[in-house]
Amino acid sequence: MPGPTSPHQTTAAAASLPASAHDGVTAPIAPGDVPHDVGGFSFPGLAHASRALRDAGRPKVLVVMGVSGSGKSTLAGELSFALRWPLVEGDSLHPQANILKMSTGVPLTDADRQPWLEDIGRVVRDWIDSDTCGVITCSSLKRRYRDTISGGNTRVCFVYVKGAQADIAPRLNRRTGHFMPSTMLDSQFAALEEPGEDECVLSVDVRASRDSLTKATLDALDGLTA
Ligand SMILES: Nc1ncnc2c1ncn2[C@@H]1O[C@H](COP(=O)(O)OP(=O)(O)OP(=O)(O)O)[C@@H](O)[C@H]1O
Numbered sequence: 001m002p003g004p005t006s007p008h009q010t011t012a013a014a015a016s017l018p019a020s021a022h023d024g025v026t027a028p029i030a031p032g033d034v035p036h037d038v039g040g041f042s043f044p045g046l047a048h049a050s051r052a053l054r055d056a057g058r059p060k061v062l063v064v065m066g067v068s069g070s071g072k073s074t075l076a077g078e079l080s081f082a083l084r085w086p087l088v089e090g091d092s093l094h095p096q097a098n099i100l101k102m103s104t105g106v107p108l109t110d111a112d113r114q115p116w117l118e119d120i121g122r123v124v125r126d127w128i129d130s131d132t133c134g135v136i137t138c139s140s141l142k143r144r145y146r147d148t149i150s151g152g153n154t155r156v157c158f159v160y161v162k163g164a165q166a167d168i169a170p171r172l173n174r175r176t177g178h179f180m181p182s183t184m185l186d187s188q189f190a191a192l193e194e195p196g197e198d199e200c201v202l203s204v205d206v207r208a209s210r211d212s213l214t215k216a217t218l219d220a221l222d223g224l225t226a
């Protein structure tokens with residue numbers, strides 16, 4: 001069972017940020033310079049805390065979620081580094097059969113994802129049970145997936161890297177050396193169920209530069225009640 005001592009886990013100090021994280025293809029958006037509604041997504045700023053998150057207060061575990069190529073791994077690495085919280089790359093917990101399937105351009109089914117989601121949920125639960133903070137990446141596309149991962153615990157916050165397909169597709173097209181083909185983006189958006197205000201979620205704007213996104217996320221978490 002993967003847990004905080006899993007070989008998949010890196011310590012915050014050892015977390016290496018992908019060099020490719022700097023290869024932004026969309027113009028960075030600075031805080032305060034955000035169009036109010038682009039591609040159907042409205043933001044009062046770069047980050048929005050849901051009602052449930054504001055009620056719950058500061059989380060112990062961050063699950064960085066979103067479709068493939070939205071920048072989960074990049075943001076999770078930054079958060080882990082800044083917070084000194086351990087990092088688990090959720091993709092490393094996929095059964096080999098899932099990786100093979102995605103590599104050949106076949107979307108995963110609910111049944112394919114189930115054991116993987118349960119493993120991710122175990123990592124989260126181990127952290128909570130041992131009073132440890134942590135950051136993990138997982139696309140978490142559907143509400144029931146998120147329920148499996150959090151077990152309903154309100155100290156688990158989903159950091160949703162939210163954006164339009166038009167903003168994410170160019171990044172995926174440019175990315176190299178990753179098993180997930182860019183042709184899978186349609187199926188990722190088809191599966192996506194956006195988190196609601198009743199879920200513990202911090203939505204962040206995919207269009208922001210890496211540094212702005214990290215800062216906006218940390219500021220928003222800081223702004224929650226302790
Ligand atoms: N804020 C950003 N601005 C511009 N480009 C970014 C940003 N964040 C990440 N990228 C780039 O976008 C691509 C996808 O990022 P990343 O691999 O972190 O996404 P992901 O959601 O973890 O993907 P997957 O789920 O497929 O593993 C990478 O090439 C990365 O360097």
Ligand SMILES: O=C(O)[C@H](O)[C@@H](O)[C@H](O)[C@H](O)CO
Nearest residue numbers: 067068069091108139141180
């Ligand atoms: O739920 C899914 O369809 C998968 O989890 C994908 O999202 C991948 O894990 C990842 O994002 C690809 O790199």
